[in-house]
Amino acid sequence: MAELAPQQENIQAVKTEDVSSPWKEAWRGFKKNKPAVIGSFIVLFFIVIALLAPLLKPDGFNVQNLPDRLQGPSSEHWLGTDDFGRDIFTRVIYGARISLWVGFFSVVGSVVVGSLLGIVAGYYGKWIDTIISRFFDIMLAFPSILLAIAIVAVLGPSLRNALIAIAIINVPNFGRLIRSKVLSVKQEEYIMSAKAIGMGDARILFHHILPNSMAPIIVQGTLAIATAIIEAAALGFLGLGAEPPKPEWGKMLADSTQYMIQAPWTMIFPGLAIMLTVLGFNLMGDGLRDALDPRMKS
Amino acid sequence: GCSSKSSNGNSSKGGESAQDTLIFGRGGDSVGLDPAAVTDGESFKVTKNIFETLVEFGRQDTEIHEGLATKWDVSPDGLTYTFDLREGVKFQDGTDFNADAVVYNFNRWMNGDADKFPYYASMFGGYKGDEGHVIADVKALDKYKVQFTLKRPQAPFLKNLAMSPFAIASPAAIDKYGDKFTENPVGTGPFKFVSWSRNDKVVIEKNKDYWKKGYPKLNKVIFKSIPENSARLNALKNGEIDLADGINPSDADGIKADSNLQLFERPSMNVGYLGFTVTRKPFDNVKVRQALNMAIDRQAIIDAFFGGKGVPAKNPMPPVIGGYDDDIQPYEFNLDKAKQLLAEAGYPDGFEMELWAMPVPRPYMPDGKKIAEAIQSNFAKIGVKAKIVSYEWATYLEKASKGEADAYLLGWTGDNGDADNFLYALLDKDSIGSNNYSYYSNDKLHDILIKAQSEVDEGKRNELYKQAQEIIHEDAPWAPLAHSTPLLAGSAKLKGFYPHPTGSDWLDEASFE
Amino acid sequence: MTESLIEIQDLKKHFPLTGGVFGKTVGHVKAVDGVSFSVRKGETLGIVGESGCGKSTTGRMLLRLIEPSEGSIKFEGKDITNLSKKDMRALRRDMQMVFQDPFASLNPRHTVEKILEEPLIVHGIGNAAERKQKVKEMLEVVGLSSYYAKRYPHQFSGGQRQRIGIARALMTRPKLIIADEPVSALDVSIQSQVLNLLEDLQKEFDLTYIFIAHDLGVVRHISDRVGVMYLGRMAELSDSDKLYEKPLHPYTQALLSAVPIPDPDFKRETILLQGDIPSPSNPPKGCAFHTRCPHSMEVCKSITPVFQEAEPGHYVACHLYSEDSSMTNK
Amino acid sequence: MLQYTMRRILQLIPVLLGMTFIVFMMIRLIPGNPAQVILGQQATKEAVEALTRELGLNHPWYVQFFDYIKGIFQGDLGSSLRTRTPVTEEIWPYLAATLELSVVAMIIAIFVGVNAGIISAWFQNSWFDYLAMILALLGVSIPIFWLGLMEQWTFAINLHWLPTTGRENIRDPIEAITNLYLIDTLLQGRFDQFVEVIKHLILPGLALATIPMAIIARMTRSSMLEVMRSDFIRTARAKGMKMFWVVYKHSLKNAVIPVLTVIGLQMGLLLGGAILTETIFGWPGIGRYIYDAIGFRDYPVIQSGILIVAFIFVMINLIVDLVYAAVDPRIKYN
Amino acid sequence: MAHERTVLSVEKLQTSFFTDEGEIPAVDGVDFHVNEGEILGIVGESGCGKSVTSLSIMGLVPKPPGKITGGKILFQNEDLTKASERRMRQIRGNDIAMIFQEPMTSLNPLFTIGNQLMEAIKIHNKWPKAKIKARAVEIMKMVGLPRAEELMEEYPHQLSGGMRQRVMIAMAMVCDPKLLIADEPTTALDVTIQAQILKLMKDLNTKLNTAIILITHDLGVVAEVCDRLVVMYSGKVVEEGDVKTIFTNPQHPYTKGLIQSVPDMRKKQQRLYSIPGNVPRPGSVKEGCRFAQRCEFAFDRCWKENPELYETDSNHQTRCFLHENKVGVTV
Numbered sequence A: 001m002a003e004l005a006p007q008q009e010n011i012q013a014v015k016t017e018d019v020s021s022p023w024k025e026a027w028r029g030f031k032k033n034k035p036a037v038i039g040s041f042i043v044l045f046f047i048v049i050a051l052l053a054p055l056l057k058p059d060g061f062n063v064q065n066l067p068d069r070l071q072g073p074s075s076e077h078w079l080g081t082d083d084f085g086r087d088i089f090t091r092v093i094y095g096a097r098i099s100l101w102v103g104f105f106s107v108v109g110s111v112v113v114g115s116l117l118g119i120v121a122g123y124y125g126k127w128i129d130t131i132i133s134r135f136f137d138i139m140l141a142f143p144s145i146l147l148a149i150a151i152v153a154v155l156g157p158s159l160r161n162a163l164i165a166i167a168i169i170n171v172p173n174f175g176r177l178i179r180s181k182v183l184s185v186k187q188e189e190y191i192m193s194a195k196a197i198g199m200g201d202a203r204i205l206f207h208h209i210l211p212n213s214m215a216p217i218i219v220q221g222t223l224a225i226a227t228a229i230i231e232a233a234a235l236g237f238l239g240l241g242a243e244p245p246k247p248e249w250g251k252m253l254a255d256s257t258q259y260m261i262q263a264p265w266t267m268i269f270p271g272l273a274i275m276l277t278v279l280g281f282n283l284m285g286d287g288l289r290d291a292l293d294p295r296m297k298s
Numbered sequence B: 001g002c003s004s005k006s007s008n009g010n011s012s013k014g015g016e017s018a019q020d021t022l023i024f025g026r027g028g029d030s031v032g033l034d035p036a037a038v039t040d041g042e043s044f045k046v047t048k049n050i051f052e053t054l055v056e057f058g059r060q061d062t063e064i065h066e067g068l069a070t071k072w073d074v075s076p077d078g079l080t081y082t083f084d085l086r087e088g089v090k091f092q093d094g095t096d097f098n099a100d101a102v103v104y105n106f107n108r109w110m111n112g113d114a115d116k117f118p119y120y121a122s123m124f125g126g127y128k129g130d131e132g133h134v135i136a137d138v139k140a141l142d143k144y145k146v147q148f149t150l151k152r153p154q155a156p157f158l159k160n161l162a163m164s165p166f167a168i169a170s171p172a173a174i175d176k177y178g179d180k181f182t183e184n185p186v187g188t189g190p191f192k193f194v195s196w197s198r199n200d201k202v203v204i205e206k207n208k209d210y211w212k213k214g215y216p217k218l219n220k221v222i223f224k225s226i227p228e229n230s231a232r233l234n235a236l237k238n239g240e241i242d243l244a245d246g247i248n249p250s251d252a253d254g255i256k257a258d259s260n261l262q263l264f265e266r267p268s269m270n271v272g273y274l275g276f277t278v279t280r281k282p283f284d285n286v287k288v289r290q291a292l293n294m295a296i297d298r299q300a301i302i303d304a305f306f307g308g309k310g311v312p313a314k315n316p317m318p319p320v321i322g323g324y325d326d327d328i329q330p331y332e333f334n335l336d337k338a339k340q341l342l343a344e345a346g347y348p349d350g351f352e353m354e355l356w357a358m359p360v361p362r363p364y365m366p367d368g369k370k371i372a373e374a375i376q377s378n379f380a381k382i383g384v385k386a387k388i389v390s391y392e393w394a395t396y397l398e399k400a401s402k403g404e405a406d407a408y409l410l411g412w413t414g415d416n417g418d419a420d421n422f423l424y425a426l427l428d429k430d431s432i433g434s435n436n437y438s439y440y441s442n443d444k445l446h447d448i449l450i451k452a453q454s455e456v457d458e459g460k461r462n463e464l465y466k467q468a469q470e471i472i473h474e475d476a477p478w479a480p481l482a483h484s485t486p487l488l489a490g491s492a493k494l495k496g497f498y499p500h501p502t503g504s505d506w507l508d509e510a511s512f513e
Numbered sequence C: 001m002t003e004s005l006i007e008i009q010d011l012k013k014h015f016p017l018t019g020g021v022f023g024k025t026v027g028h029v030k031a032v033d034g035v036s037f038s039v040r041k042g043e044t045l046g047i048v049g050e051s052g053c054g055k056s057t058t059g060r061m062l063l064r065l066i067e068p069s070e071g072s073i074k075f076e077g078k079d080i081t082n083l084s085k086k087d088m089r090a091l092r093r094d095m096q097m098v099f100q101d102p103f104a105s106l107n108p109r110h111t112v113e114k115i116l117e118e119p120l121i122v123h124g125i126g127n128a129a130e131r132k133q134k135v136k137e138m139l140e141v142v143g144l145s146s147y148y149a150k151r152y153p154h155q156f157s158g159g160q161r162q163r164i165g166i167a168r169a170l171m172t173r174p175k176l177i178i179a180d181e182p183v184s185a186l187d188v189s190i191q192s193q194v195l196n197l198l199e200d201l202q203k204e205f206d207l208t209y210i211f212i213a214h215d216l217g218v219v220r221h222i223s224d225r226v227g228v229m230y231l232g233r234m235a236e237l238s239d240s241d242k243l244y245e246k247p248l249h250p251y252t253q254a255l256l257s258a259v260p261i262p263d264p265d266f267k268r269e270t271i272l273l274q275g276d277i278p279s280p281s282n283p284p285k286g287c288a289f290h291t292r293c294p295h296s297m298e299v300c301k302s303i304t305p306v307f308q309e310a311e312p313g314h315y316v317a318c319h320l321y322s323e324d325s326s327m328t329n330k
Numbered sequence D: 001m002l003q004y005t006m007r008r009i010l011q012l013i014p015v016l017l018g019m020t021f022i023v024f025m026m027i028r029l030i031p032g033n034p035a036q037v038i039l040g041q042q043a044t045k046e047a048v049e050a051l052t053r054e055l056g057l058n059h060p061w062y063v064q065f066f067d068y069i070k071g072i073f074q075g076d077l078g079s080s081l082r083t084r085t086p087v088t089e090e091i092w093p094y095l096a097a098t099l100e101l102s103v104v105a106m107i108i109a110i111f112v113g114v115n116a117g118i119i120s121a122w123f124q125n126s127w128f129d130y131l132a133m134i135l136a137l138l139g140v141s142i143p144i145f146w147l148g149l150m151e152q153w154t155f156a157i158n159l160h161w162l163p164t165t166g167r168e169n170i171r172d173p174i175e176a177i178t179n180l181y182l183i184d185t186l187l188q189g190r191f192d193q194f195v196e197v198i199k200h201l202i203l204p205g206l207a208l209a210t211i212p213m214a215i216i217a218r219m220t221r222s223s224m225l226e227v228m229r230s231d232f233i234r235t236a237r238a239k240g241m242k243m244f245w246v247v248y249k250h251s252l253k254n255a256v257i258p259v260l261t262v263i264g265l266q267m268g269l270l271l272g273g274a275i276l277t278e279t280i281f282g283w284p285g286i287g288r289y290i291y292d293a294i295g296f297r298d299y300p301v302i303q304s305g306i307l308i309v310a311f312i313f314v315m316i317n318l319i320v321d322l323v324y325a326a327v328d329p330r331i332k333y334n
Numbered sequence E: 001m002a003h004e005r006t007v008l009s010v011e012k013l014q015t016s017f018f019t020d021e022g023e024i025p026a027v028d029g030v031d032f033h034v035n036e037g038e039i040l041g042i043v044g045e046s047g048c049g050k051s052v053t054s055l056s057i058m059g060l061v062p063k064p065p066g067k068i069t070g071g072k073i074l075f076q077n078e079d080l081t082k083a084s085e086r087r088m089r090q091i092r093g094n095d096i097a098m099i100f101q102e103p104m105t106s107l108n109p110l111f112t113i114g115n116q117l118m119e120a121i122k123i124h125n126k127w128p129k130a131k132i133k134a135r136a137v138e139i140m141k142m143v144g145l146p147r148a149e150e151l152m153e154e155y156p157h158q159l160s161g162g163m164r165q166r167v168m169i170a171m172a173m174v175c176d177p178k179l180l181i182a183d184e185p186t187t188a189l190d191v192t193i194q195a196q197i198l199k200l201m202k203d204l205n206t207k208l209n210t211a212i213i214l215i216t217h218d219l220g221v222v223a224e225v226c227d228r229l230v231v232m233y234s235g236k237v238v239e240e241g242d243v244k245t246i247f248t249n250p251q252h253p254y255t256k257g258l259i260q261s262v263p264d265m266r267k268k269q270q271r272l273y274s275i276p277g278n279v280p281r282p283g284s285v286k287e288g289c290r291f292a293q294r295c296e297f298a299f300d301r302c303w304k305e306n307p308e309l310y311e312t313d314s315n316h317q318t319r320c321f322l323h324e325n326k327v328g329v330t331v
Ligand SMILES: Nc1ncnc2c1ncn2[C@@H]1O[C@H](COP(=O)(O)OP(=O)(O)OP(=O)(O)O)[C@@H](O)[C@H]1O
Pocket: C015, C016, C029, C030, C031, C032, C049, C050, C051, C052, C053, C054, C055, C056, C057, C058, C214, C280
């Protein structure tokens, strides 16, 4: 019974491969991914300024000073002022709160609803699957921006409703993703082996299928935050988002169009803020995909 | 093409020395080109130049002048109007204009319904058979003489006749096109219809047989829809268009500074206001309404968002209209007084309210949401926390008209330049449910307004309206904000263009240097 | 002979093929098409056959991981074919499975400890401390240090993972283990480690194995009896020595002759079969093997041969042996 | 194949019906009476009521829905409440405008995107690869309405190179035949107008092309990288084949399959999602048409507009699926 | 150790992958040679560098991250490690052909069999179309594919695994290469099909006198078809020699263990021999013999020094200190 004795492991191997969960491993991969780290820093930067906004600019984002309207960037107003004479820098940093809030919570909303539907469809299959999948098909056949506009029109334009609309239009994306992930994980041999040890459906679902479906949700979720921020800004741009005087970036852009010629800074900075944030999330999402998606691993 | 360099506006094609095509950029498309069947300004903007009315407004006011009728007699009791028609006028399809044509048109309208000819009922009290219908009869006395018999005197009758919806159309063309007349308009005006591509452009060209010799000066006019204000201005700057309406007040200075451009001011015949729904708490309290009136810095708002081109309003109708009461002392901008009033009303710490903001720009209010933001910040200073609410335009109107708003921004542009068209239409108790969104009802006011409607004597009538304005001022159902001056901008070479207060402009005298 | 632990009768699995406008069933993949055998307590039954012949499907049906289309399964004399899902789950304590792919059969997000503990949790065995203890013991049993308990599957080599898979199957002290190609993915030198381990465990825990493989050498080594499958059917089943030394079915003969022997001096005649294995969705009529059979006769094309005892304890489904056996049997 | 196509089209019916129903119910949930909107703020109550009756909006919703569905099967998509013109007659110019713009944008996107993706994959980790991928990432991150505005600001307002709005030189209007102006001008031999049309297409076309271009480039690259790692590419190289042919013959054809899906999807998105670009560039397209119709509560236009866009969208996906079959012999649709 | 009729000789070949984890020496000093007309078998455990060796010969190591870092590959006295890509293209498919393990994925699914086969001819010959086609059909018949003309128009997915592997062989043989490298050509196939393919390869070898390198991990296959054998372990050749000699008299402890651990189908052994432990990852053993930690004979020196290939007989050498002094001739 020589080979039943505990094996001599390769000494070097043990050292380098200490106990490490797949998450830790992913984190290690993520840290090495330079663009992803840059992306995270951008995101972090916006999160920090969003959190610190009330400290940086305690007077709030709505300090109107009509005589000072449409001033160019100066030492007093770093990014100039808007048509109410409000400091654009202040509004941009307060705007970060709105965009991040909308981006994050709309995605959370669609992930929760989408996952629920996707799991039910993928795990139980049969007619439930047919119904849910058809529903997704229908939702996806809509031009999404039009759908969002219609939803906002029904609910009334406000930031919360824009958030809801964005969450709704993204539900089928997540639903499908989860459904297909559940379907493929269901086929994995370790699910078969879980069944073989006599495990029940619920435990299989929550201990095996869900954790293994997390990675693509996280990746997709991060990327979806990016899209959601753009979508929210688009609704704001069309006047269907945040209610005044909230400094939503898309709305700031919309307001700026009429001053495009005389005060281009009102247009440039909010747009830049959107682009940077979105870029940050996209970089992060790409990095997470590389780190979490085993397909990309060699 | 419109490629920038040609900001002189010359067409790339051909080598005409003087430009004779005018491209008029505007915010939206016409709904229809049968003026009697539409209600929107963008439609009238076009039909004004295709059709003519019996009597016409002045170049830039709402005085009555001769139009297709050269002379008119009013019976002393104000019930009979006899018009002598201009002779030798032809419709653009070659048929003659005469008394029969006038009768034909009026019969067409009065036999219609609210769906077909919406303006008719609101101006003449209904359709044939309706109790409120003012016109008893229209008949041709001879080939060029028409007589109107009224059931009761109607003070603004002539002004009504001058309105674009009541322009005389060719009976032959109406018969010929039937339902499609709205896409094939034929009138007697200086321009005739050429083509219309929906949501894009309407093309009209010179009516060579126009009765007024030497007019129009232009050969062709293209009405081009460019929804975004800034895009429209850009197009103008790039020389893609020659004339643009709906200019943002904020762009006025830039335009004045540009030697290639000129700025036009449309005489104001409107009022923009903040209405309070007086049935809702705490707006049922007159002191609250007065306090809020005092809390608004009208001048600052006008400077910022009306481009300084506007007059602070103290009455619910603009000064150009007969009967305007200039003696009224406006509510001054005084936060202390406002606070004091609020305290008297029982709200020393203010209250929370919804402030409804219009989602779309209107001539009377260039940017509702911005103005709301400014007002919001004004109100905040007296402790009133206003939450800005906005719906889509259609929803906004419906909800506001149901009295769901605490306070709402809105406005009104006069149709015919008559005080009745403001005071009665907007603030009489009869108008609750239609245009009286503030649900303001005052019986004394009502009596005065009704009396004024049939008062033919100009002086007495004006006196009645002054009384009415005093009552309204005291009750303060609105905070009147401003009488705006809508702005247009055009190529510096454009001559002979006179913006009209009603919003539809004659282009017959317009030309390029 | 000892009593049989598991016994299956005429087990079938037809997977529906869908198509058409409304996803109608347009045909069936006859993955398993009538397989019968029984396994005695303590023995190892090997099942061999080429890819796609239905070995895995059969193995999974035994545990009812795939529901059989037809046929019956008896475990310890009890018919479990129609047992409720819940009872069946409880029964899986006694029958476990080891899978082919050591990379895919372990949840990559669980530690080894969690993987091994799970069967105990599912069947409500022991408290947390006891379970941890058992996990440690079992790790040592399969030749891994308990020091590895906190590691994740990806940190192990293929052979080590297969040991973990075996340990998991053993956690609930089952009576029957179905091993579906447990060594196919492993290198030769590792393969022999795992085979030895399986043999040792069988002795230690008094296990019964159903050992599925396509390597005939491995099967001979480990099995007491061997069944040869072809296209969803059992072609031949017999005592392992008998089968290897004197195969009856022409397919078994060809198969055995085709296996390369690691001995350069060994010479023999290879029976080269013509063509490829037919598709199970459209199997040939009659004997499924007749398209490639060197002894094909007319009957083979139309009549499916019965699986019967040609010699004592030696079952075969072939018309070459049908006359005498059918006479003796009926 | 034909049977498959038929089946797919049959399967579309419930999707389209479901969509119609959702749109139908949803727009009726939007407060606001179309009659009121049509007649304007200053109309009387009676006029609004009369128009409501006239338009049949006083019927219960299921009657209206049933009538609408019945109409669809008779090829009648209803008439615009506002203009009283049948939607089928009215919609084409808008659709054509958007189609022209989207197709041009898509051509730019495919041409640049696919080639950039190929070259990036071929020379993985080269400076070109890095640059292209950074640009692609910026491309998916930039809000197109902002990009559109910046384009206008730069090229039209400051540089005066290109026009800002519309599809044509307004002074020299194009006589519409097909409403696809690129084709119309050529049919009429008006090369000068053709150039004008192109000038007008450049800015909105670029704005609209950005996102699909970036997505296609990224997709092509990753797909190519995956294909180029595959066994059959090794086989091709083992035959002694030139890298250029390996890339453009063996790899591209395989890599193009996932890219096709993206192209189909993006084309669909362009059609419905061009609202923002259309708004900024005054493009009289279908997105703007539907958006305006929402403002006017023009139910038939909203319903039918969305339905048509969705129909085109699903048809594009169907075509993509059929193209798969042409590219990939493994796919048999039976 | 140049032999007279040597087609290819690999000398101290080193191929590494440069990854995030550092340099992985997948092939770390491999020496062997192939003689004209012989079948050389290469066996070894998974990951020991068999495929990388063959890809290095073809110049197809994915680059980056792979790179040949040392040694020579002499093909007809030309060092392929120094050959230009252009020259390599001329050699590939024409002089040296290769077939791969996975017949399922080694053919491009989107092109017909005919297309891919004719392409292989076209690359190296400027023949008229008809001639190319005739040659393609001829070679297909030669590898025993039925319905050759029809198959030309079919796509890979319409063929079974065995047929695809025949197509691969046809494609490799189409330009009469001097050397055919077959990397586990039968691993993915069933035993009965494997027998067919092995027979085919053996036939081609005798008929056309093509030298073949057959990579496999199945010792049975080696015994059945190969003339000479190279045993690899962790990026190095540990034993090389005649198949018969090695099977009857293996010298390296690894080879011994390997041969003994295969269960023999012909009889039932009581217990299998097994080598303890696992294959080390390439590059993880920095010092000493790579097999030392699994070797039952390992002594101090094995942990410190790396043994060379020692000749034990004529045509038989092994990398083990145990044999250093037996003949004492280092290579
Ligand atoms: N879920 C399924 N749906 C449809 N067909 C299936 C399914 N599972 C297996 N099959 C088919 O059933 C047949 C038998 O499959 P099975 O996996 O049992 O074969 P096997 O003998 O285990 O093969 P291998 O040696 O490759 O593992 C195959 O043709 C397979 O394609």
